[in-house]
Amino acid sequence: MAAKDLFKKLKKALKDDGRKTSKQVKAVEKALKKLNKHKKKLKKDLASASSDKERNRIEDRLKVNRAHRKKALRFLSNAMRED
């Protein structure tokens, strides 16, 4: 394969890869928005929880939600740093 063709292919591959990453960032941003909305709902549920068992369960959900958001933010900050 000629060096010119190889360069063209490499350039296209890099371009494709870049597009993919930006799509992923958008998908994670979308997920983060949903997670934030979900957190608000869980907080409301916690305030109106009627039993200890229910309260514990919602608190666990909040912990999971926090871990998800933490992962999303870490991903987004890494993506920004790469840019």
Add this chain to the structure above:
Amino acid sequence: MFKRIMLPTIFAVLAFGFWVSPNLSEISAGVALFLFGMLFLEEGFKAFTGGLLEKLLTKTTDRLWKALAFGTVTTTIMQSSSLVSVITISFLSAGLIGLTSGIGIVFGANIGTTTGAWLVAGLGLKVNIAAYAMPMLVFGVILVFQSSKTLKGVGYVLAGMGFLFLGIHHMKVGFDAFRDTLDLARFAMTGLAGLLVFSVIGVAATVIMQSSHATLVLIITALAAQQITYENALALAIGANVGTTITAIIGSLGSNYQGKQLAGAHLIFNAATGAIAIVFIGPFMAAVEGISAFVGIAATDYTLKLAVFHTLFNLVGIAVLTPFIKPLESVLTRVIRPPAEELVKPKYLNTAAIQFPETVIKAVTNETLHLYDNAMEIVAHGLSLHRDDIRSDRDLDGIIRESHRVMDFDLDDVYERKVKVLYGAILEFVSRAQSQLPAPFADNVYNLRRASTLIVQTVKEVKHLRKNLGLYLNSRNPHMRAEYDRIRYELASVMRKLSELRRSAAATTDSEADVLDLDEFKLSIDKLERAITANLDQMIRDGRITPTMGTSLIIDFGYARDAIWNLVSIGNLLYGSSDVQDKVAEELLALTEDDVEDIHRDDIAHAS
């Protein structure tokens, strides 16, 4: 109805007989000891299965003549055609041997069983075998109490032979004493009527005693005591040969269709051999006289002549029927088919679906959901719960409390029929389709295949879990009941969440947040597992549970944990976003074991 009446009738007849004649009780005790000896022998030989016998069976039955020889030799050694038949049925069911080989072994077993007649007629009646029985019993029973499996097996075989010898001795003594008080030979019948009536008696005796070997020994001892005539003894031997197939048929009722095919072959062979012997009884008797004279058996030694007859008509039966084994096999496979419901068939995978990527995805998705439904039936029943209850809105705590009846079903059988076969079909379809699929479709199909694998693994986890669940679900120990109810609650909660996700995935395409919600179950089972590990020592010290119970809990929480993680992954793969990038985002954000560990560490930091 017949079964219910039969046992009390036999008991009543025997009790009356024992009251009238002490000799009858001696003979019956002999038969009982003989049968008991056979049970011991079977038990002894079972100790050697799982290794040598299996290797021999698979290696030495690849040709028909080898199968015949194998049946002859093993039955000669074990002196039990029924044990050989049972092992043959189990190997046939496992697919290790074909029906032809199975038929060959059963045919050979008929020859093998004739050696019993030779041993009893030649040795048992001429030597005082009871003298050998006593040391055999003593040594045998000592060995039975040893912990080594081999020594135990040898012990059972020795004790079994001791009981056999003792049984023969008591039958002999009983018949000898009988001769002084009552001459059974008065009831002898001659001609065709005698042949038919005594053949039927031989069949009945074998069905009652469940052993042609025992019937034959009884015939030989009665013949030696001149309680029956030689002609009637021959007819009884023919009947015993046919009767043993009825025992095999009764035994095969509980087995699968392959066991029934083999029992059918056994019946056809023995009935045909019996018919040949009855029709050609004259030439057979002449041949027996000729052979006996040739080998030097005295003209009055009727017991040995009976052994010659028994061997001869079985050999003739094999010579006549062996060429018909192949046609017999094809008739049996046509007549006795596998039940229609035995194997679940794939509903959506077909050659037409493989034409386009979209149809491939749709077919594999639907089939994976079909697999999931079948697998969740096993999982729910394995947890002693009903799927409808899990899918309902009812309070799960209440459902778990109410459902403490262990569901009795053969998990392995249902798994083979309803899960494994579908999983195999999915793997086969995917491997054919994947090479033609463009990249995004191939990823999708790969995910579905992964979901199928996780579904199968979940069934396996629950299979392990079920062993102790059955033990502790109704345990008198409230702590164990509570812990196993916790496991059931957690698994049922994930399954309920998955059915909700399935409903919402069918209604909308955007269920991303819900799929991530599944991660709460990872945290929940992790907390329970940590709690039980932390409290275990204290619970054992307080005597609330035994160390064995503690071990069960630790191991079973491990199985439950794996099953829950599998179920969560299945949920992600099956009900996650249909958009490729959103799905990648879900995978990126899903909690790993390290993330769960971090939450736990945060909890500790927060508490202190």
